[in-house]
Amino acid sequence: MRDAMRMALTLLIIGAICGGLLSVVNGVTAPVIQARERALFMEAVQAFFPDGVDSETKEIGGEQFYLCKDASGKFIGVVAKAKATGYGGEISYDLAVSDTGDIVGIRISSHGETPGIGDVITKPEFQDRIIGLNVADPITAGVDVDTVTGATVSSGGMIESIRRVMTIIGENFL
């Protein structure tokens, strides 16, 4: 019994020390990380909407939507931080939609697609097919937009996700 107590106590104390150490480091690093991510995102928002000075965040289904307004408070568009399922796992991307429902920009922030094949989703070859589509369009593979040959899963996954995000944007923000 004494043995068990000693073992449990040792692990408890080590756990407590480790926990304390982690809290301290987290306290120092978390604000830095958050500030940097915010700065990156604002830089992306302004890349799509240069007049955007203010934005309000809404979260729907685990994805964030930044509603961008210009200096006079007029709504100029929304940037969605969305996710898609590709060939190599989850793809994180930003989709910029104007107040008239047109896609004005897309930026892939992280993906696990195969270099030279699936990563065509980061290139104009794919992205040019997406920019200009409207919320009223079907945005369906084979109907108004084609998948990229040799990268069907990657590009198809993106198209499906964009269709879903556009529906959300159409129903909530436009």
Place this chain on the structure above:
Amino acid sequence: MSTLAQEFSKGLLRENPTFRLLLGMCPTLAVTVSAINGFGMGISALVVLLCSNILIATLRNVIPDKVRIPAYILIIATFTTIVDMVLNAFVPDLHKALGIFIPLIVVNCIILGRAEAFARKNNVVRSIIDALGMGVGFTLALTILGIIRELFGSGSIFGANVMGTAFQPMEVLATAPGAFITLGVVLGFVNYMFRRLRIE
């Protein structure tokens, strides 16, 4: 009892964790696509190894034998998480490049291996030297592999293009099969050299 200098140097060559002990193969294969990634991973693992060796050697008479593995894992995981947070905050590009392999330092066999084989039976000073030797040896190995794979696979060293535009890179070296091939060739070379120079 070997000298401190011998303790340090064994990790560099005679007992190099990558080329002699064959530990930590998974991150070795995965991150050596470029020299800077290999170097960064080596340094990160060195930091975790150093901190965990110090703490485990300090507590070696306090941790009951039967719970030593959970205790070591707790300690190693804590330092790995700390390295992860610090890299994310202050070197975000490296953090993004190394990705999931930073948390995987927890299960890097080198760290638990040195804890079991050395830190729990030796004092703090010797454990520090051992960690430094093993860590530097690991970093050297990763950097060498990274340089080879980057040079022939992308034509650059540490990001600086050295092969010119006429060079056709062997793109296979940037992939998993290329990792195995490079490691195998270098390992064969190391084994050959050891036998030739009769260092054992």
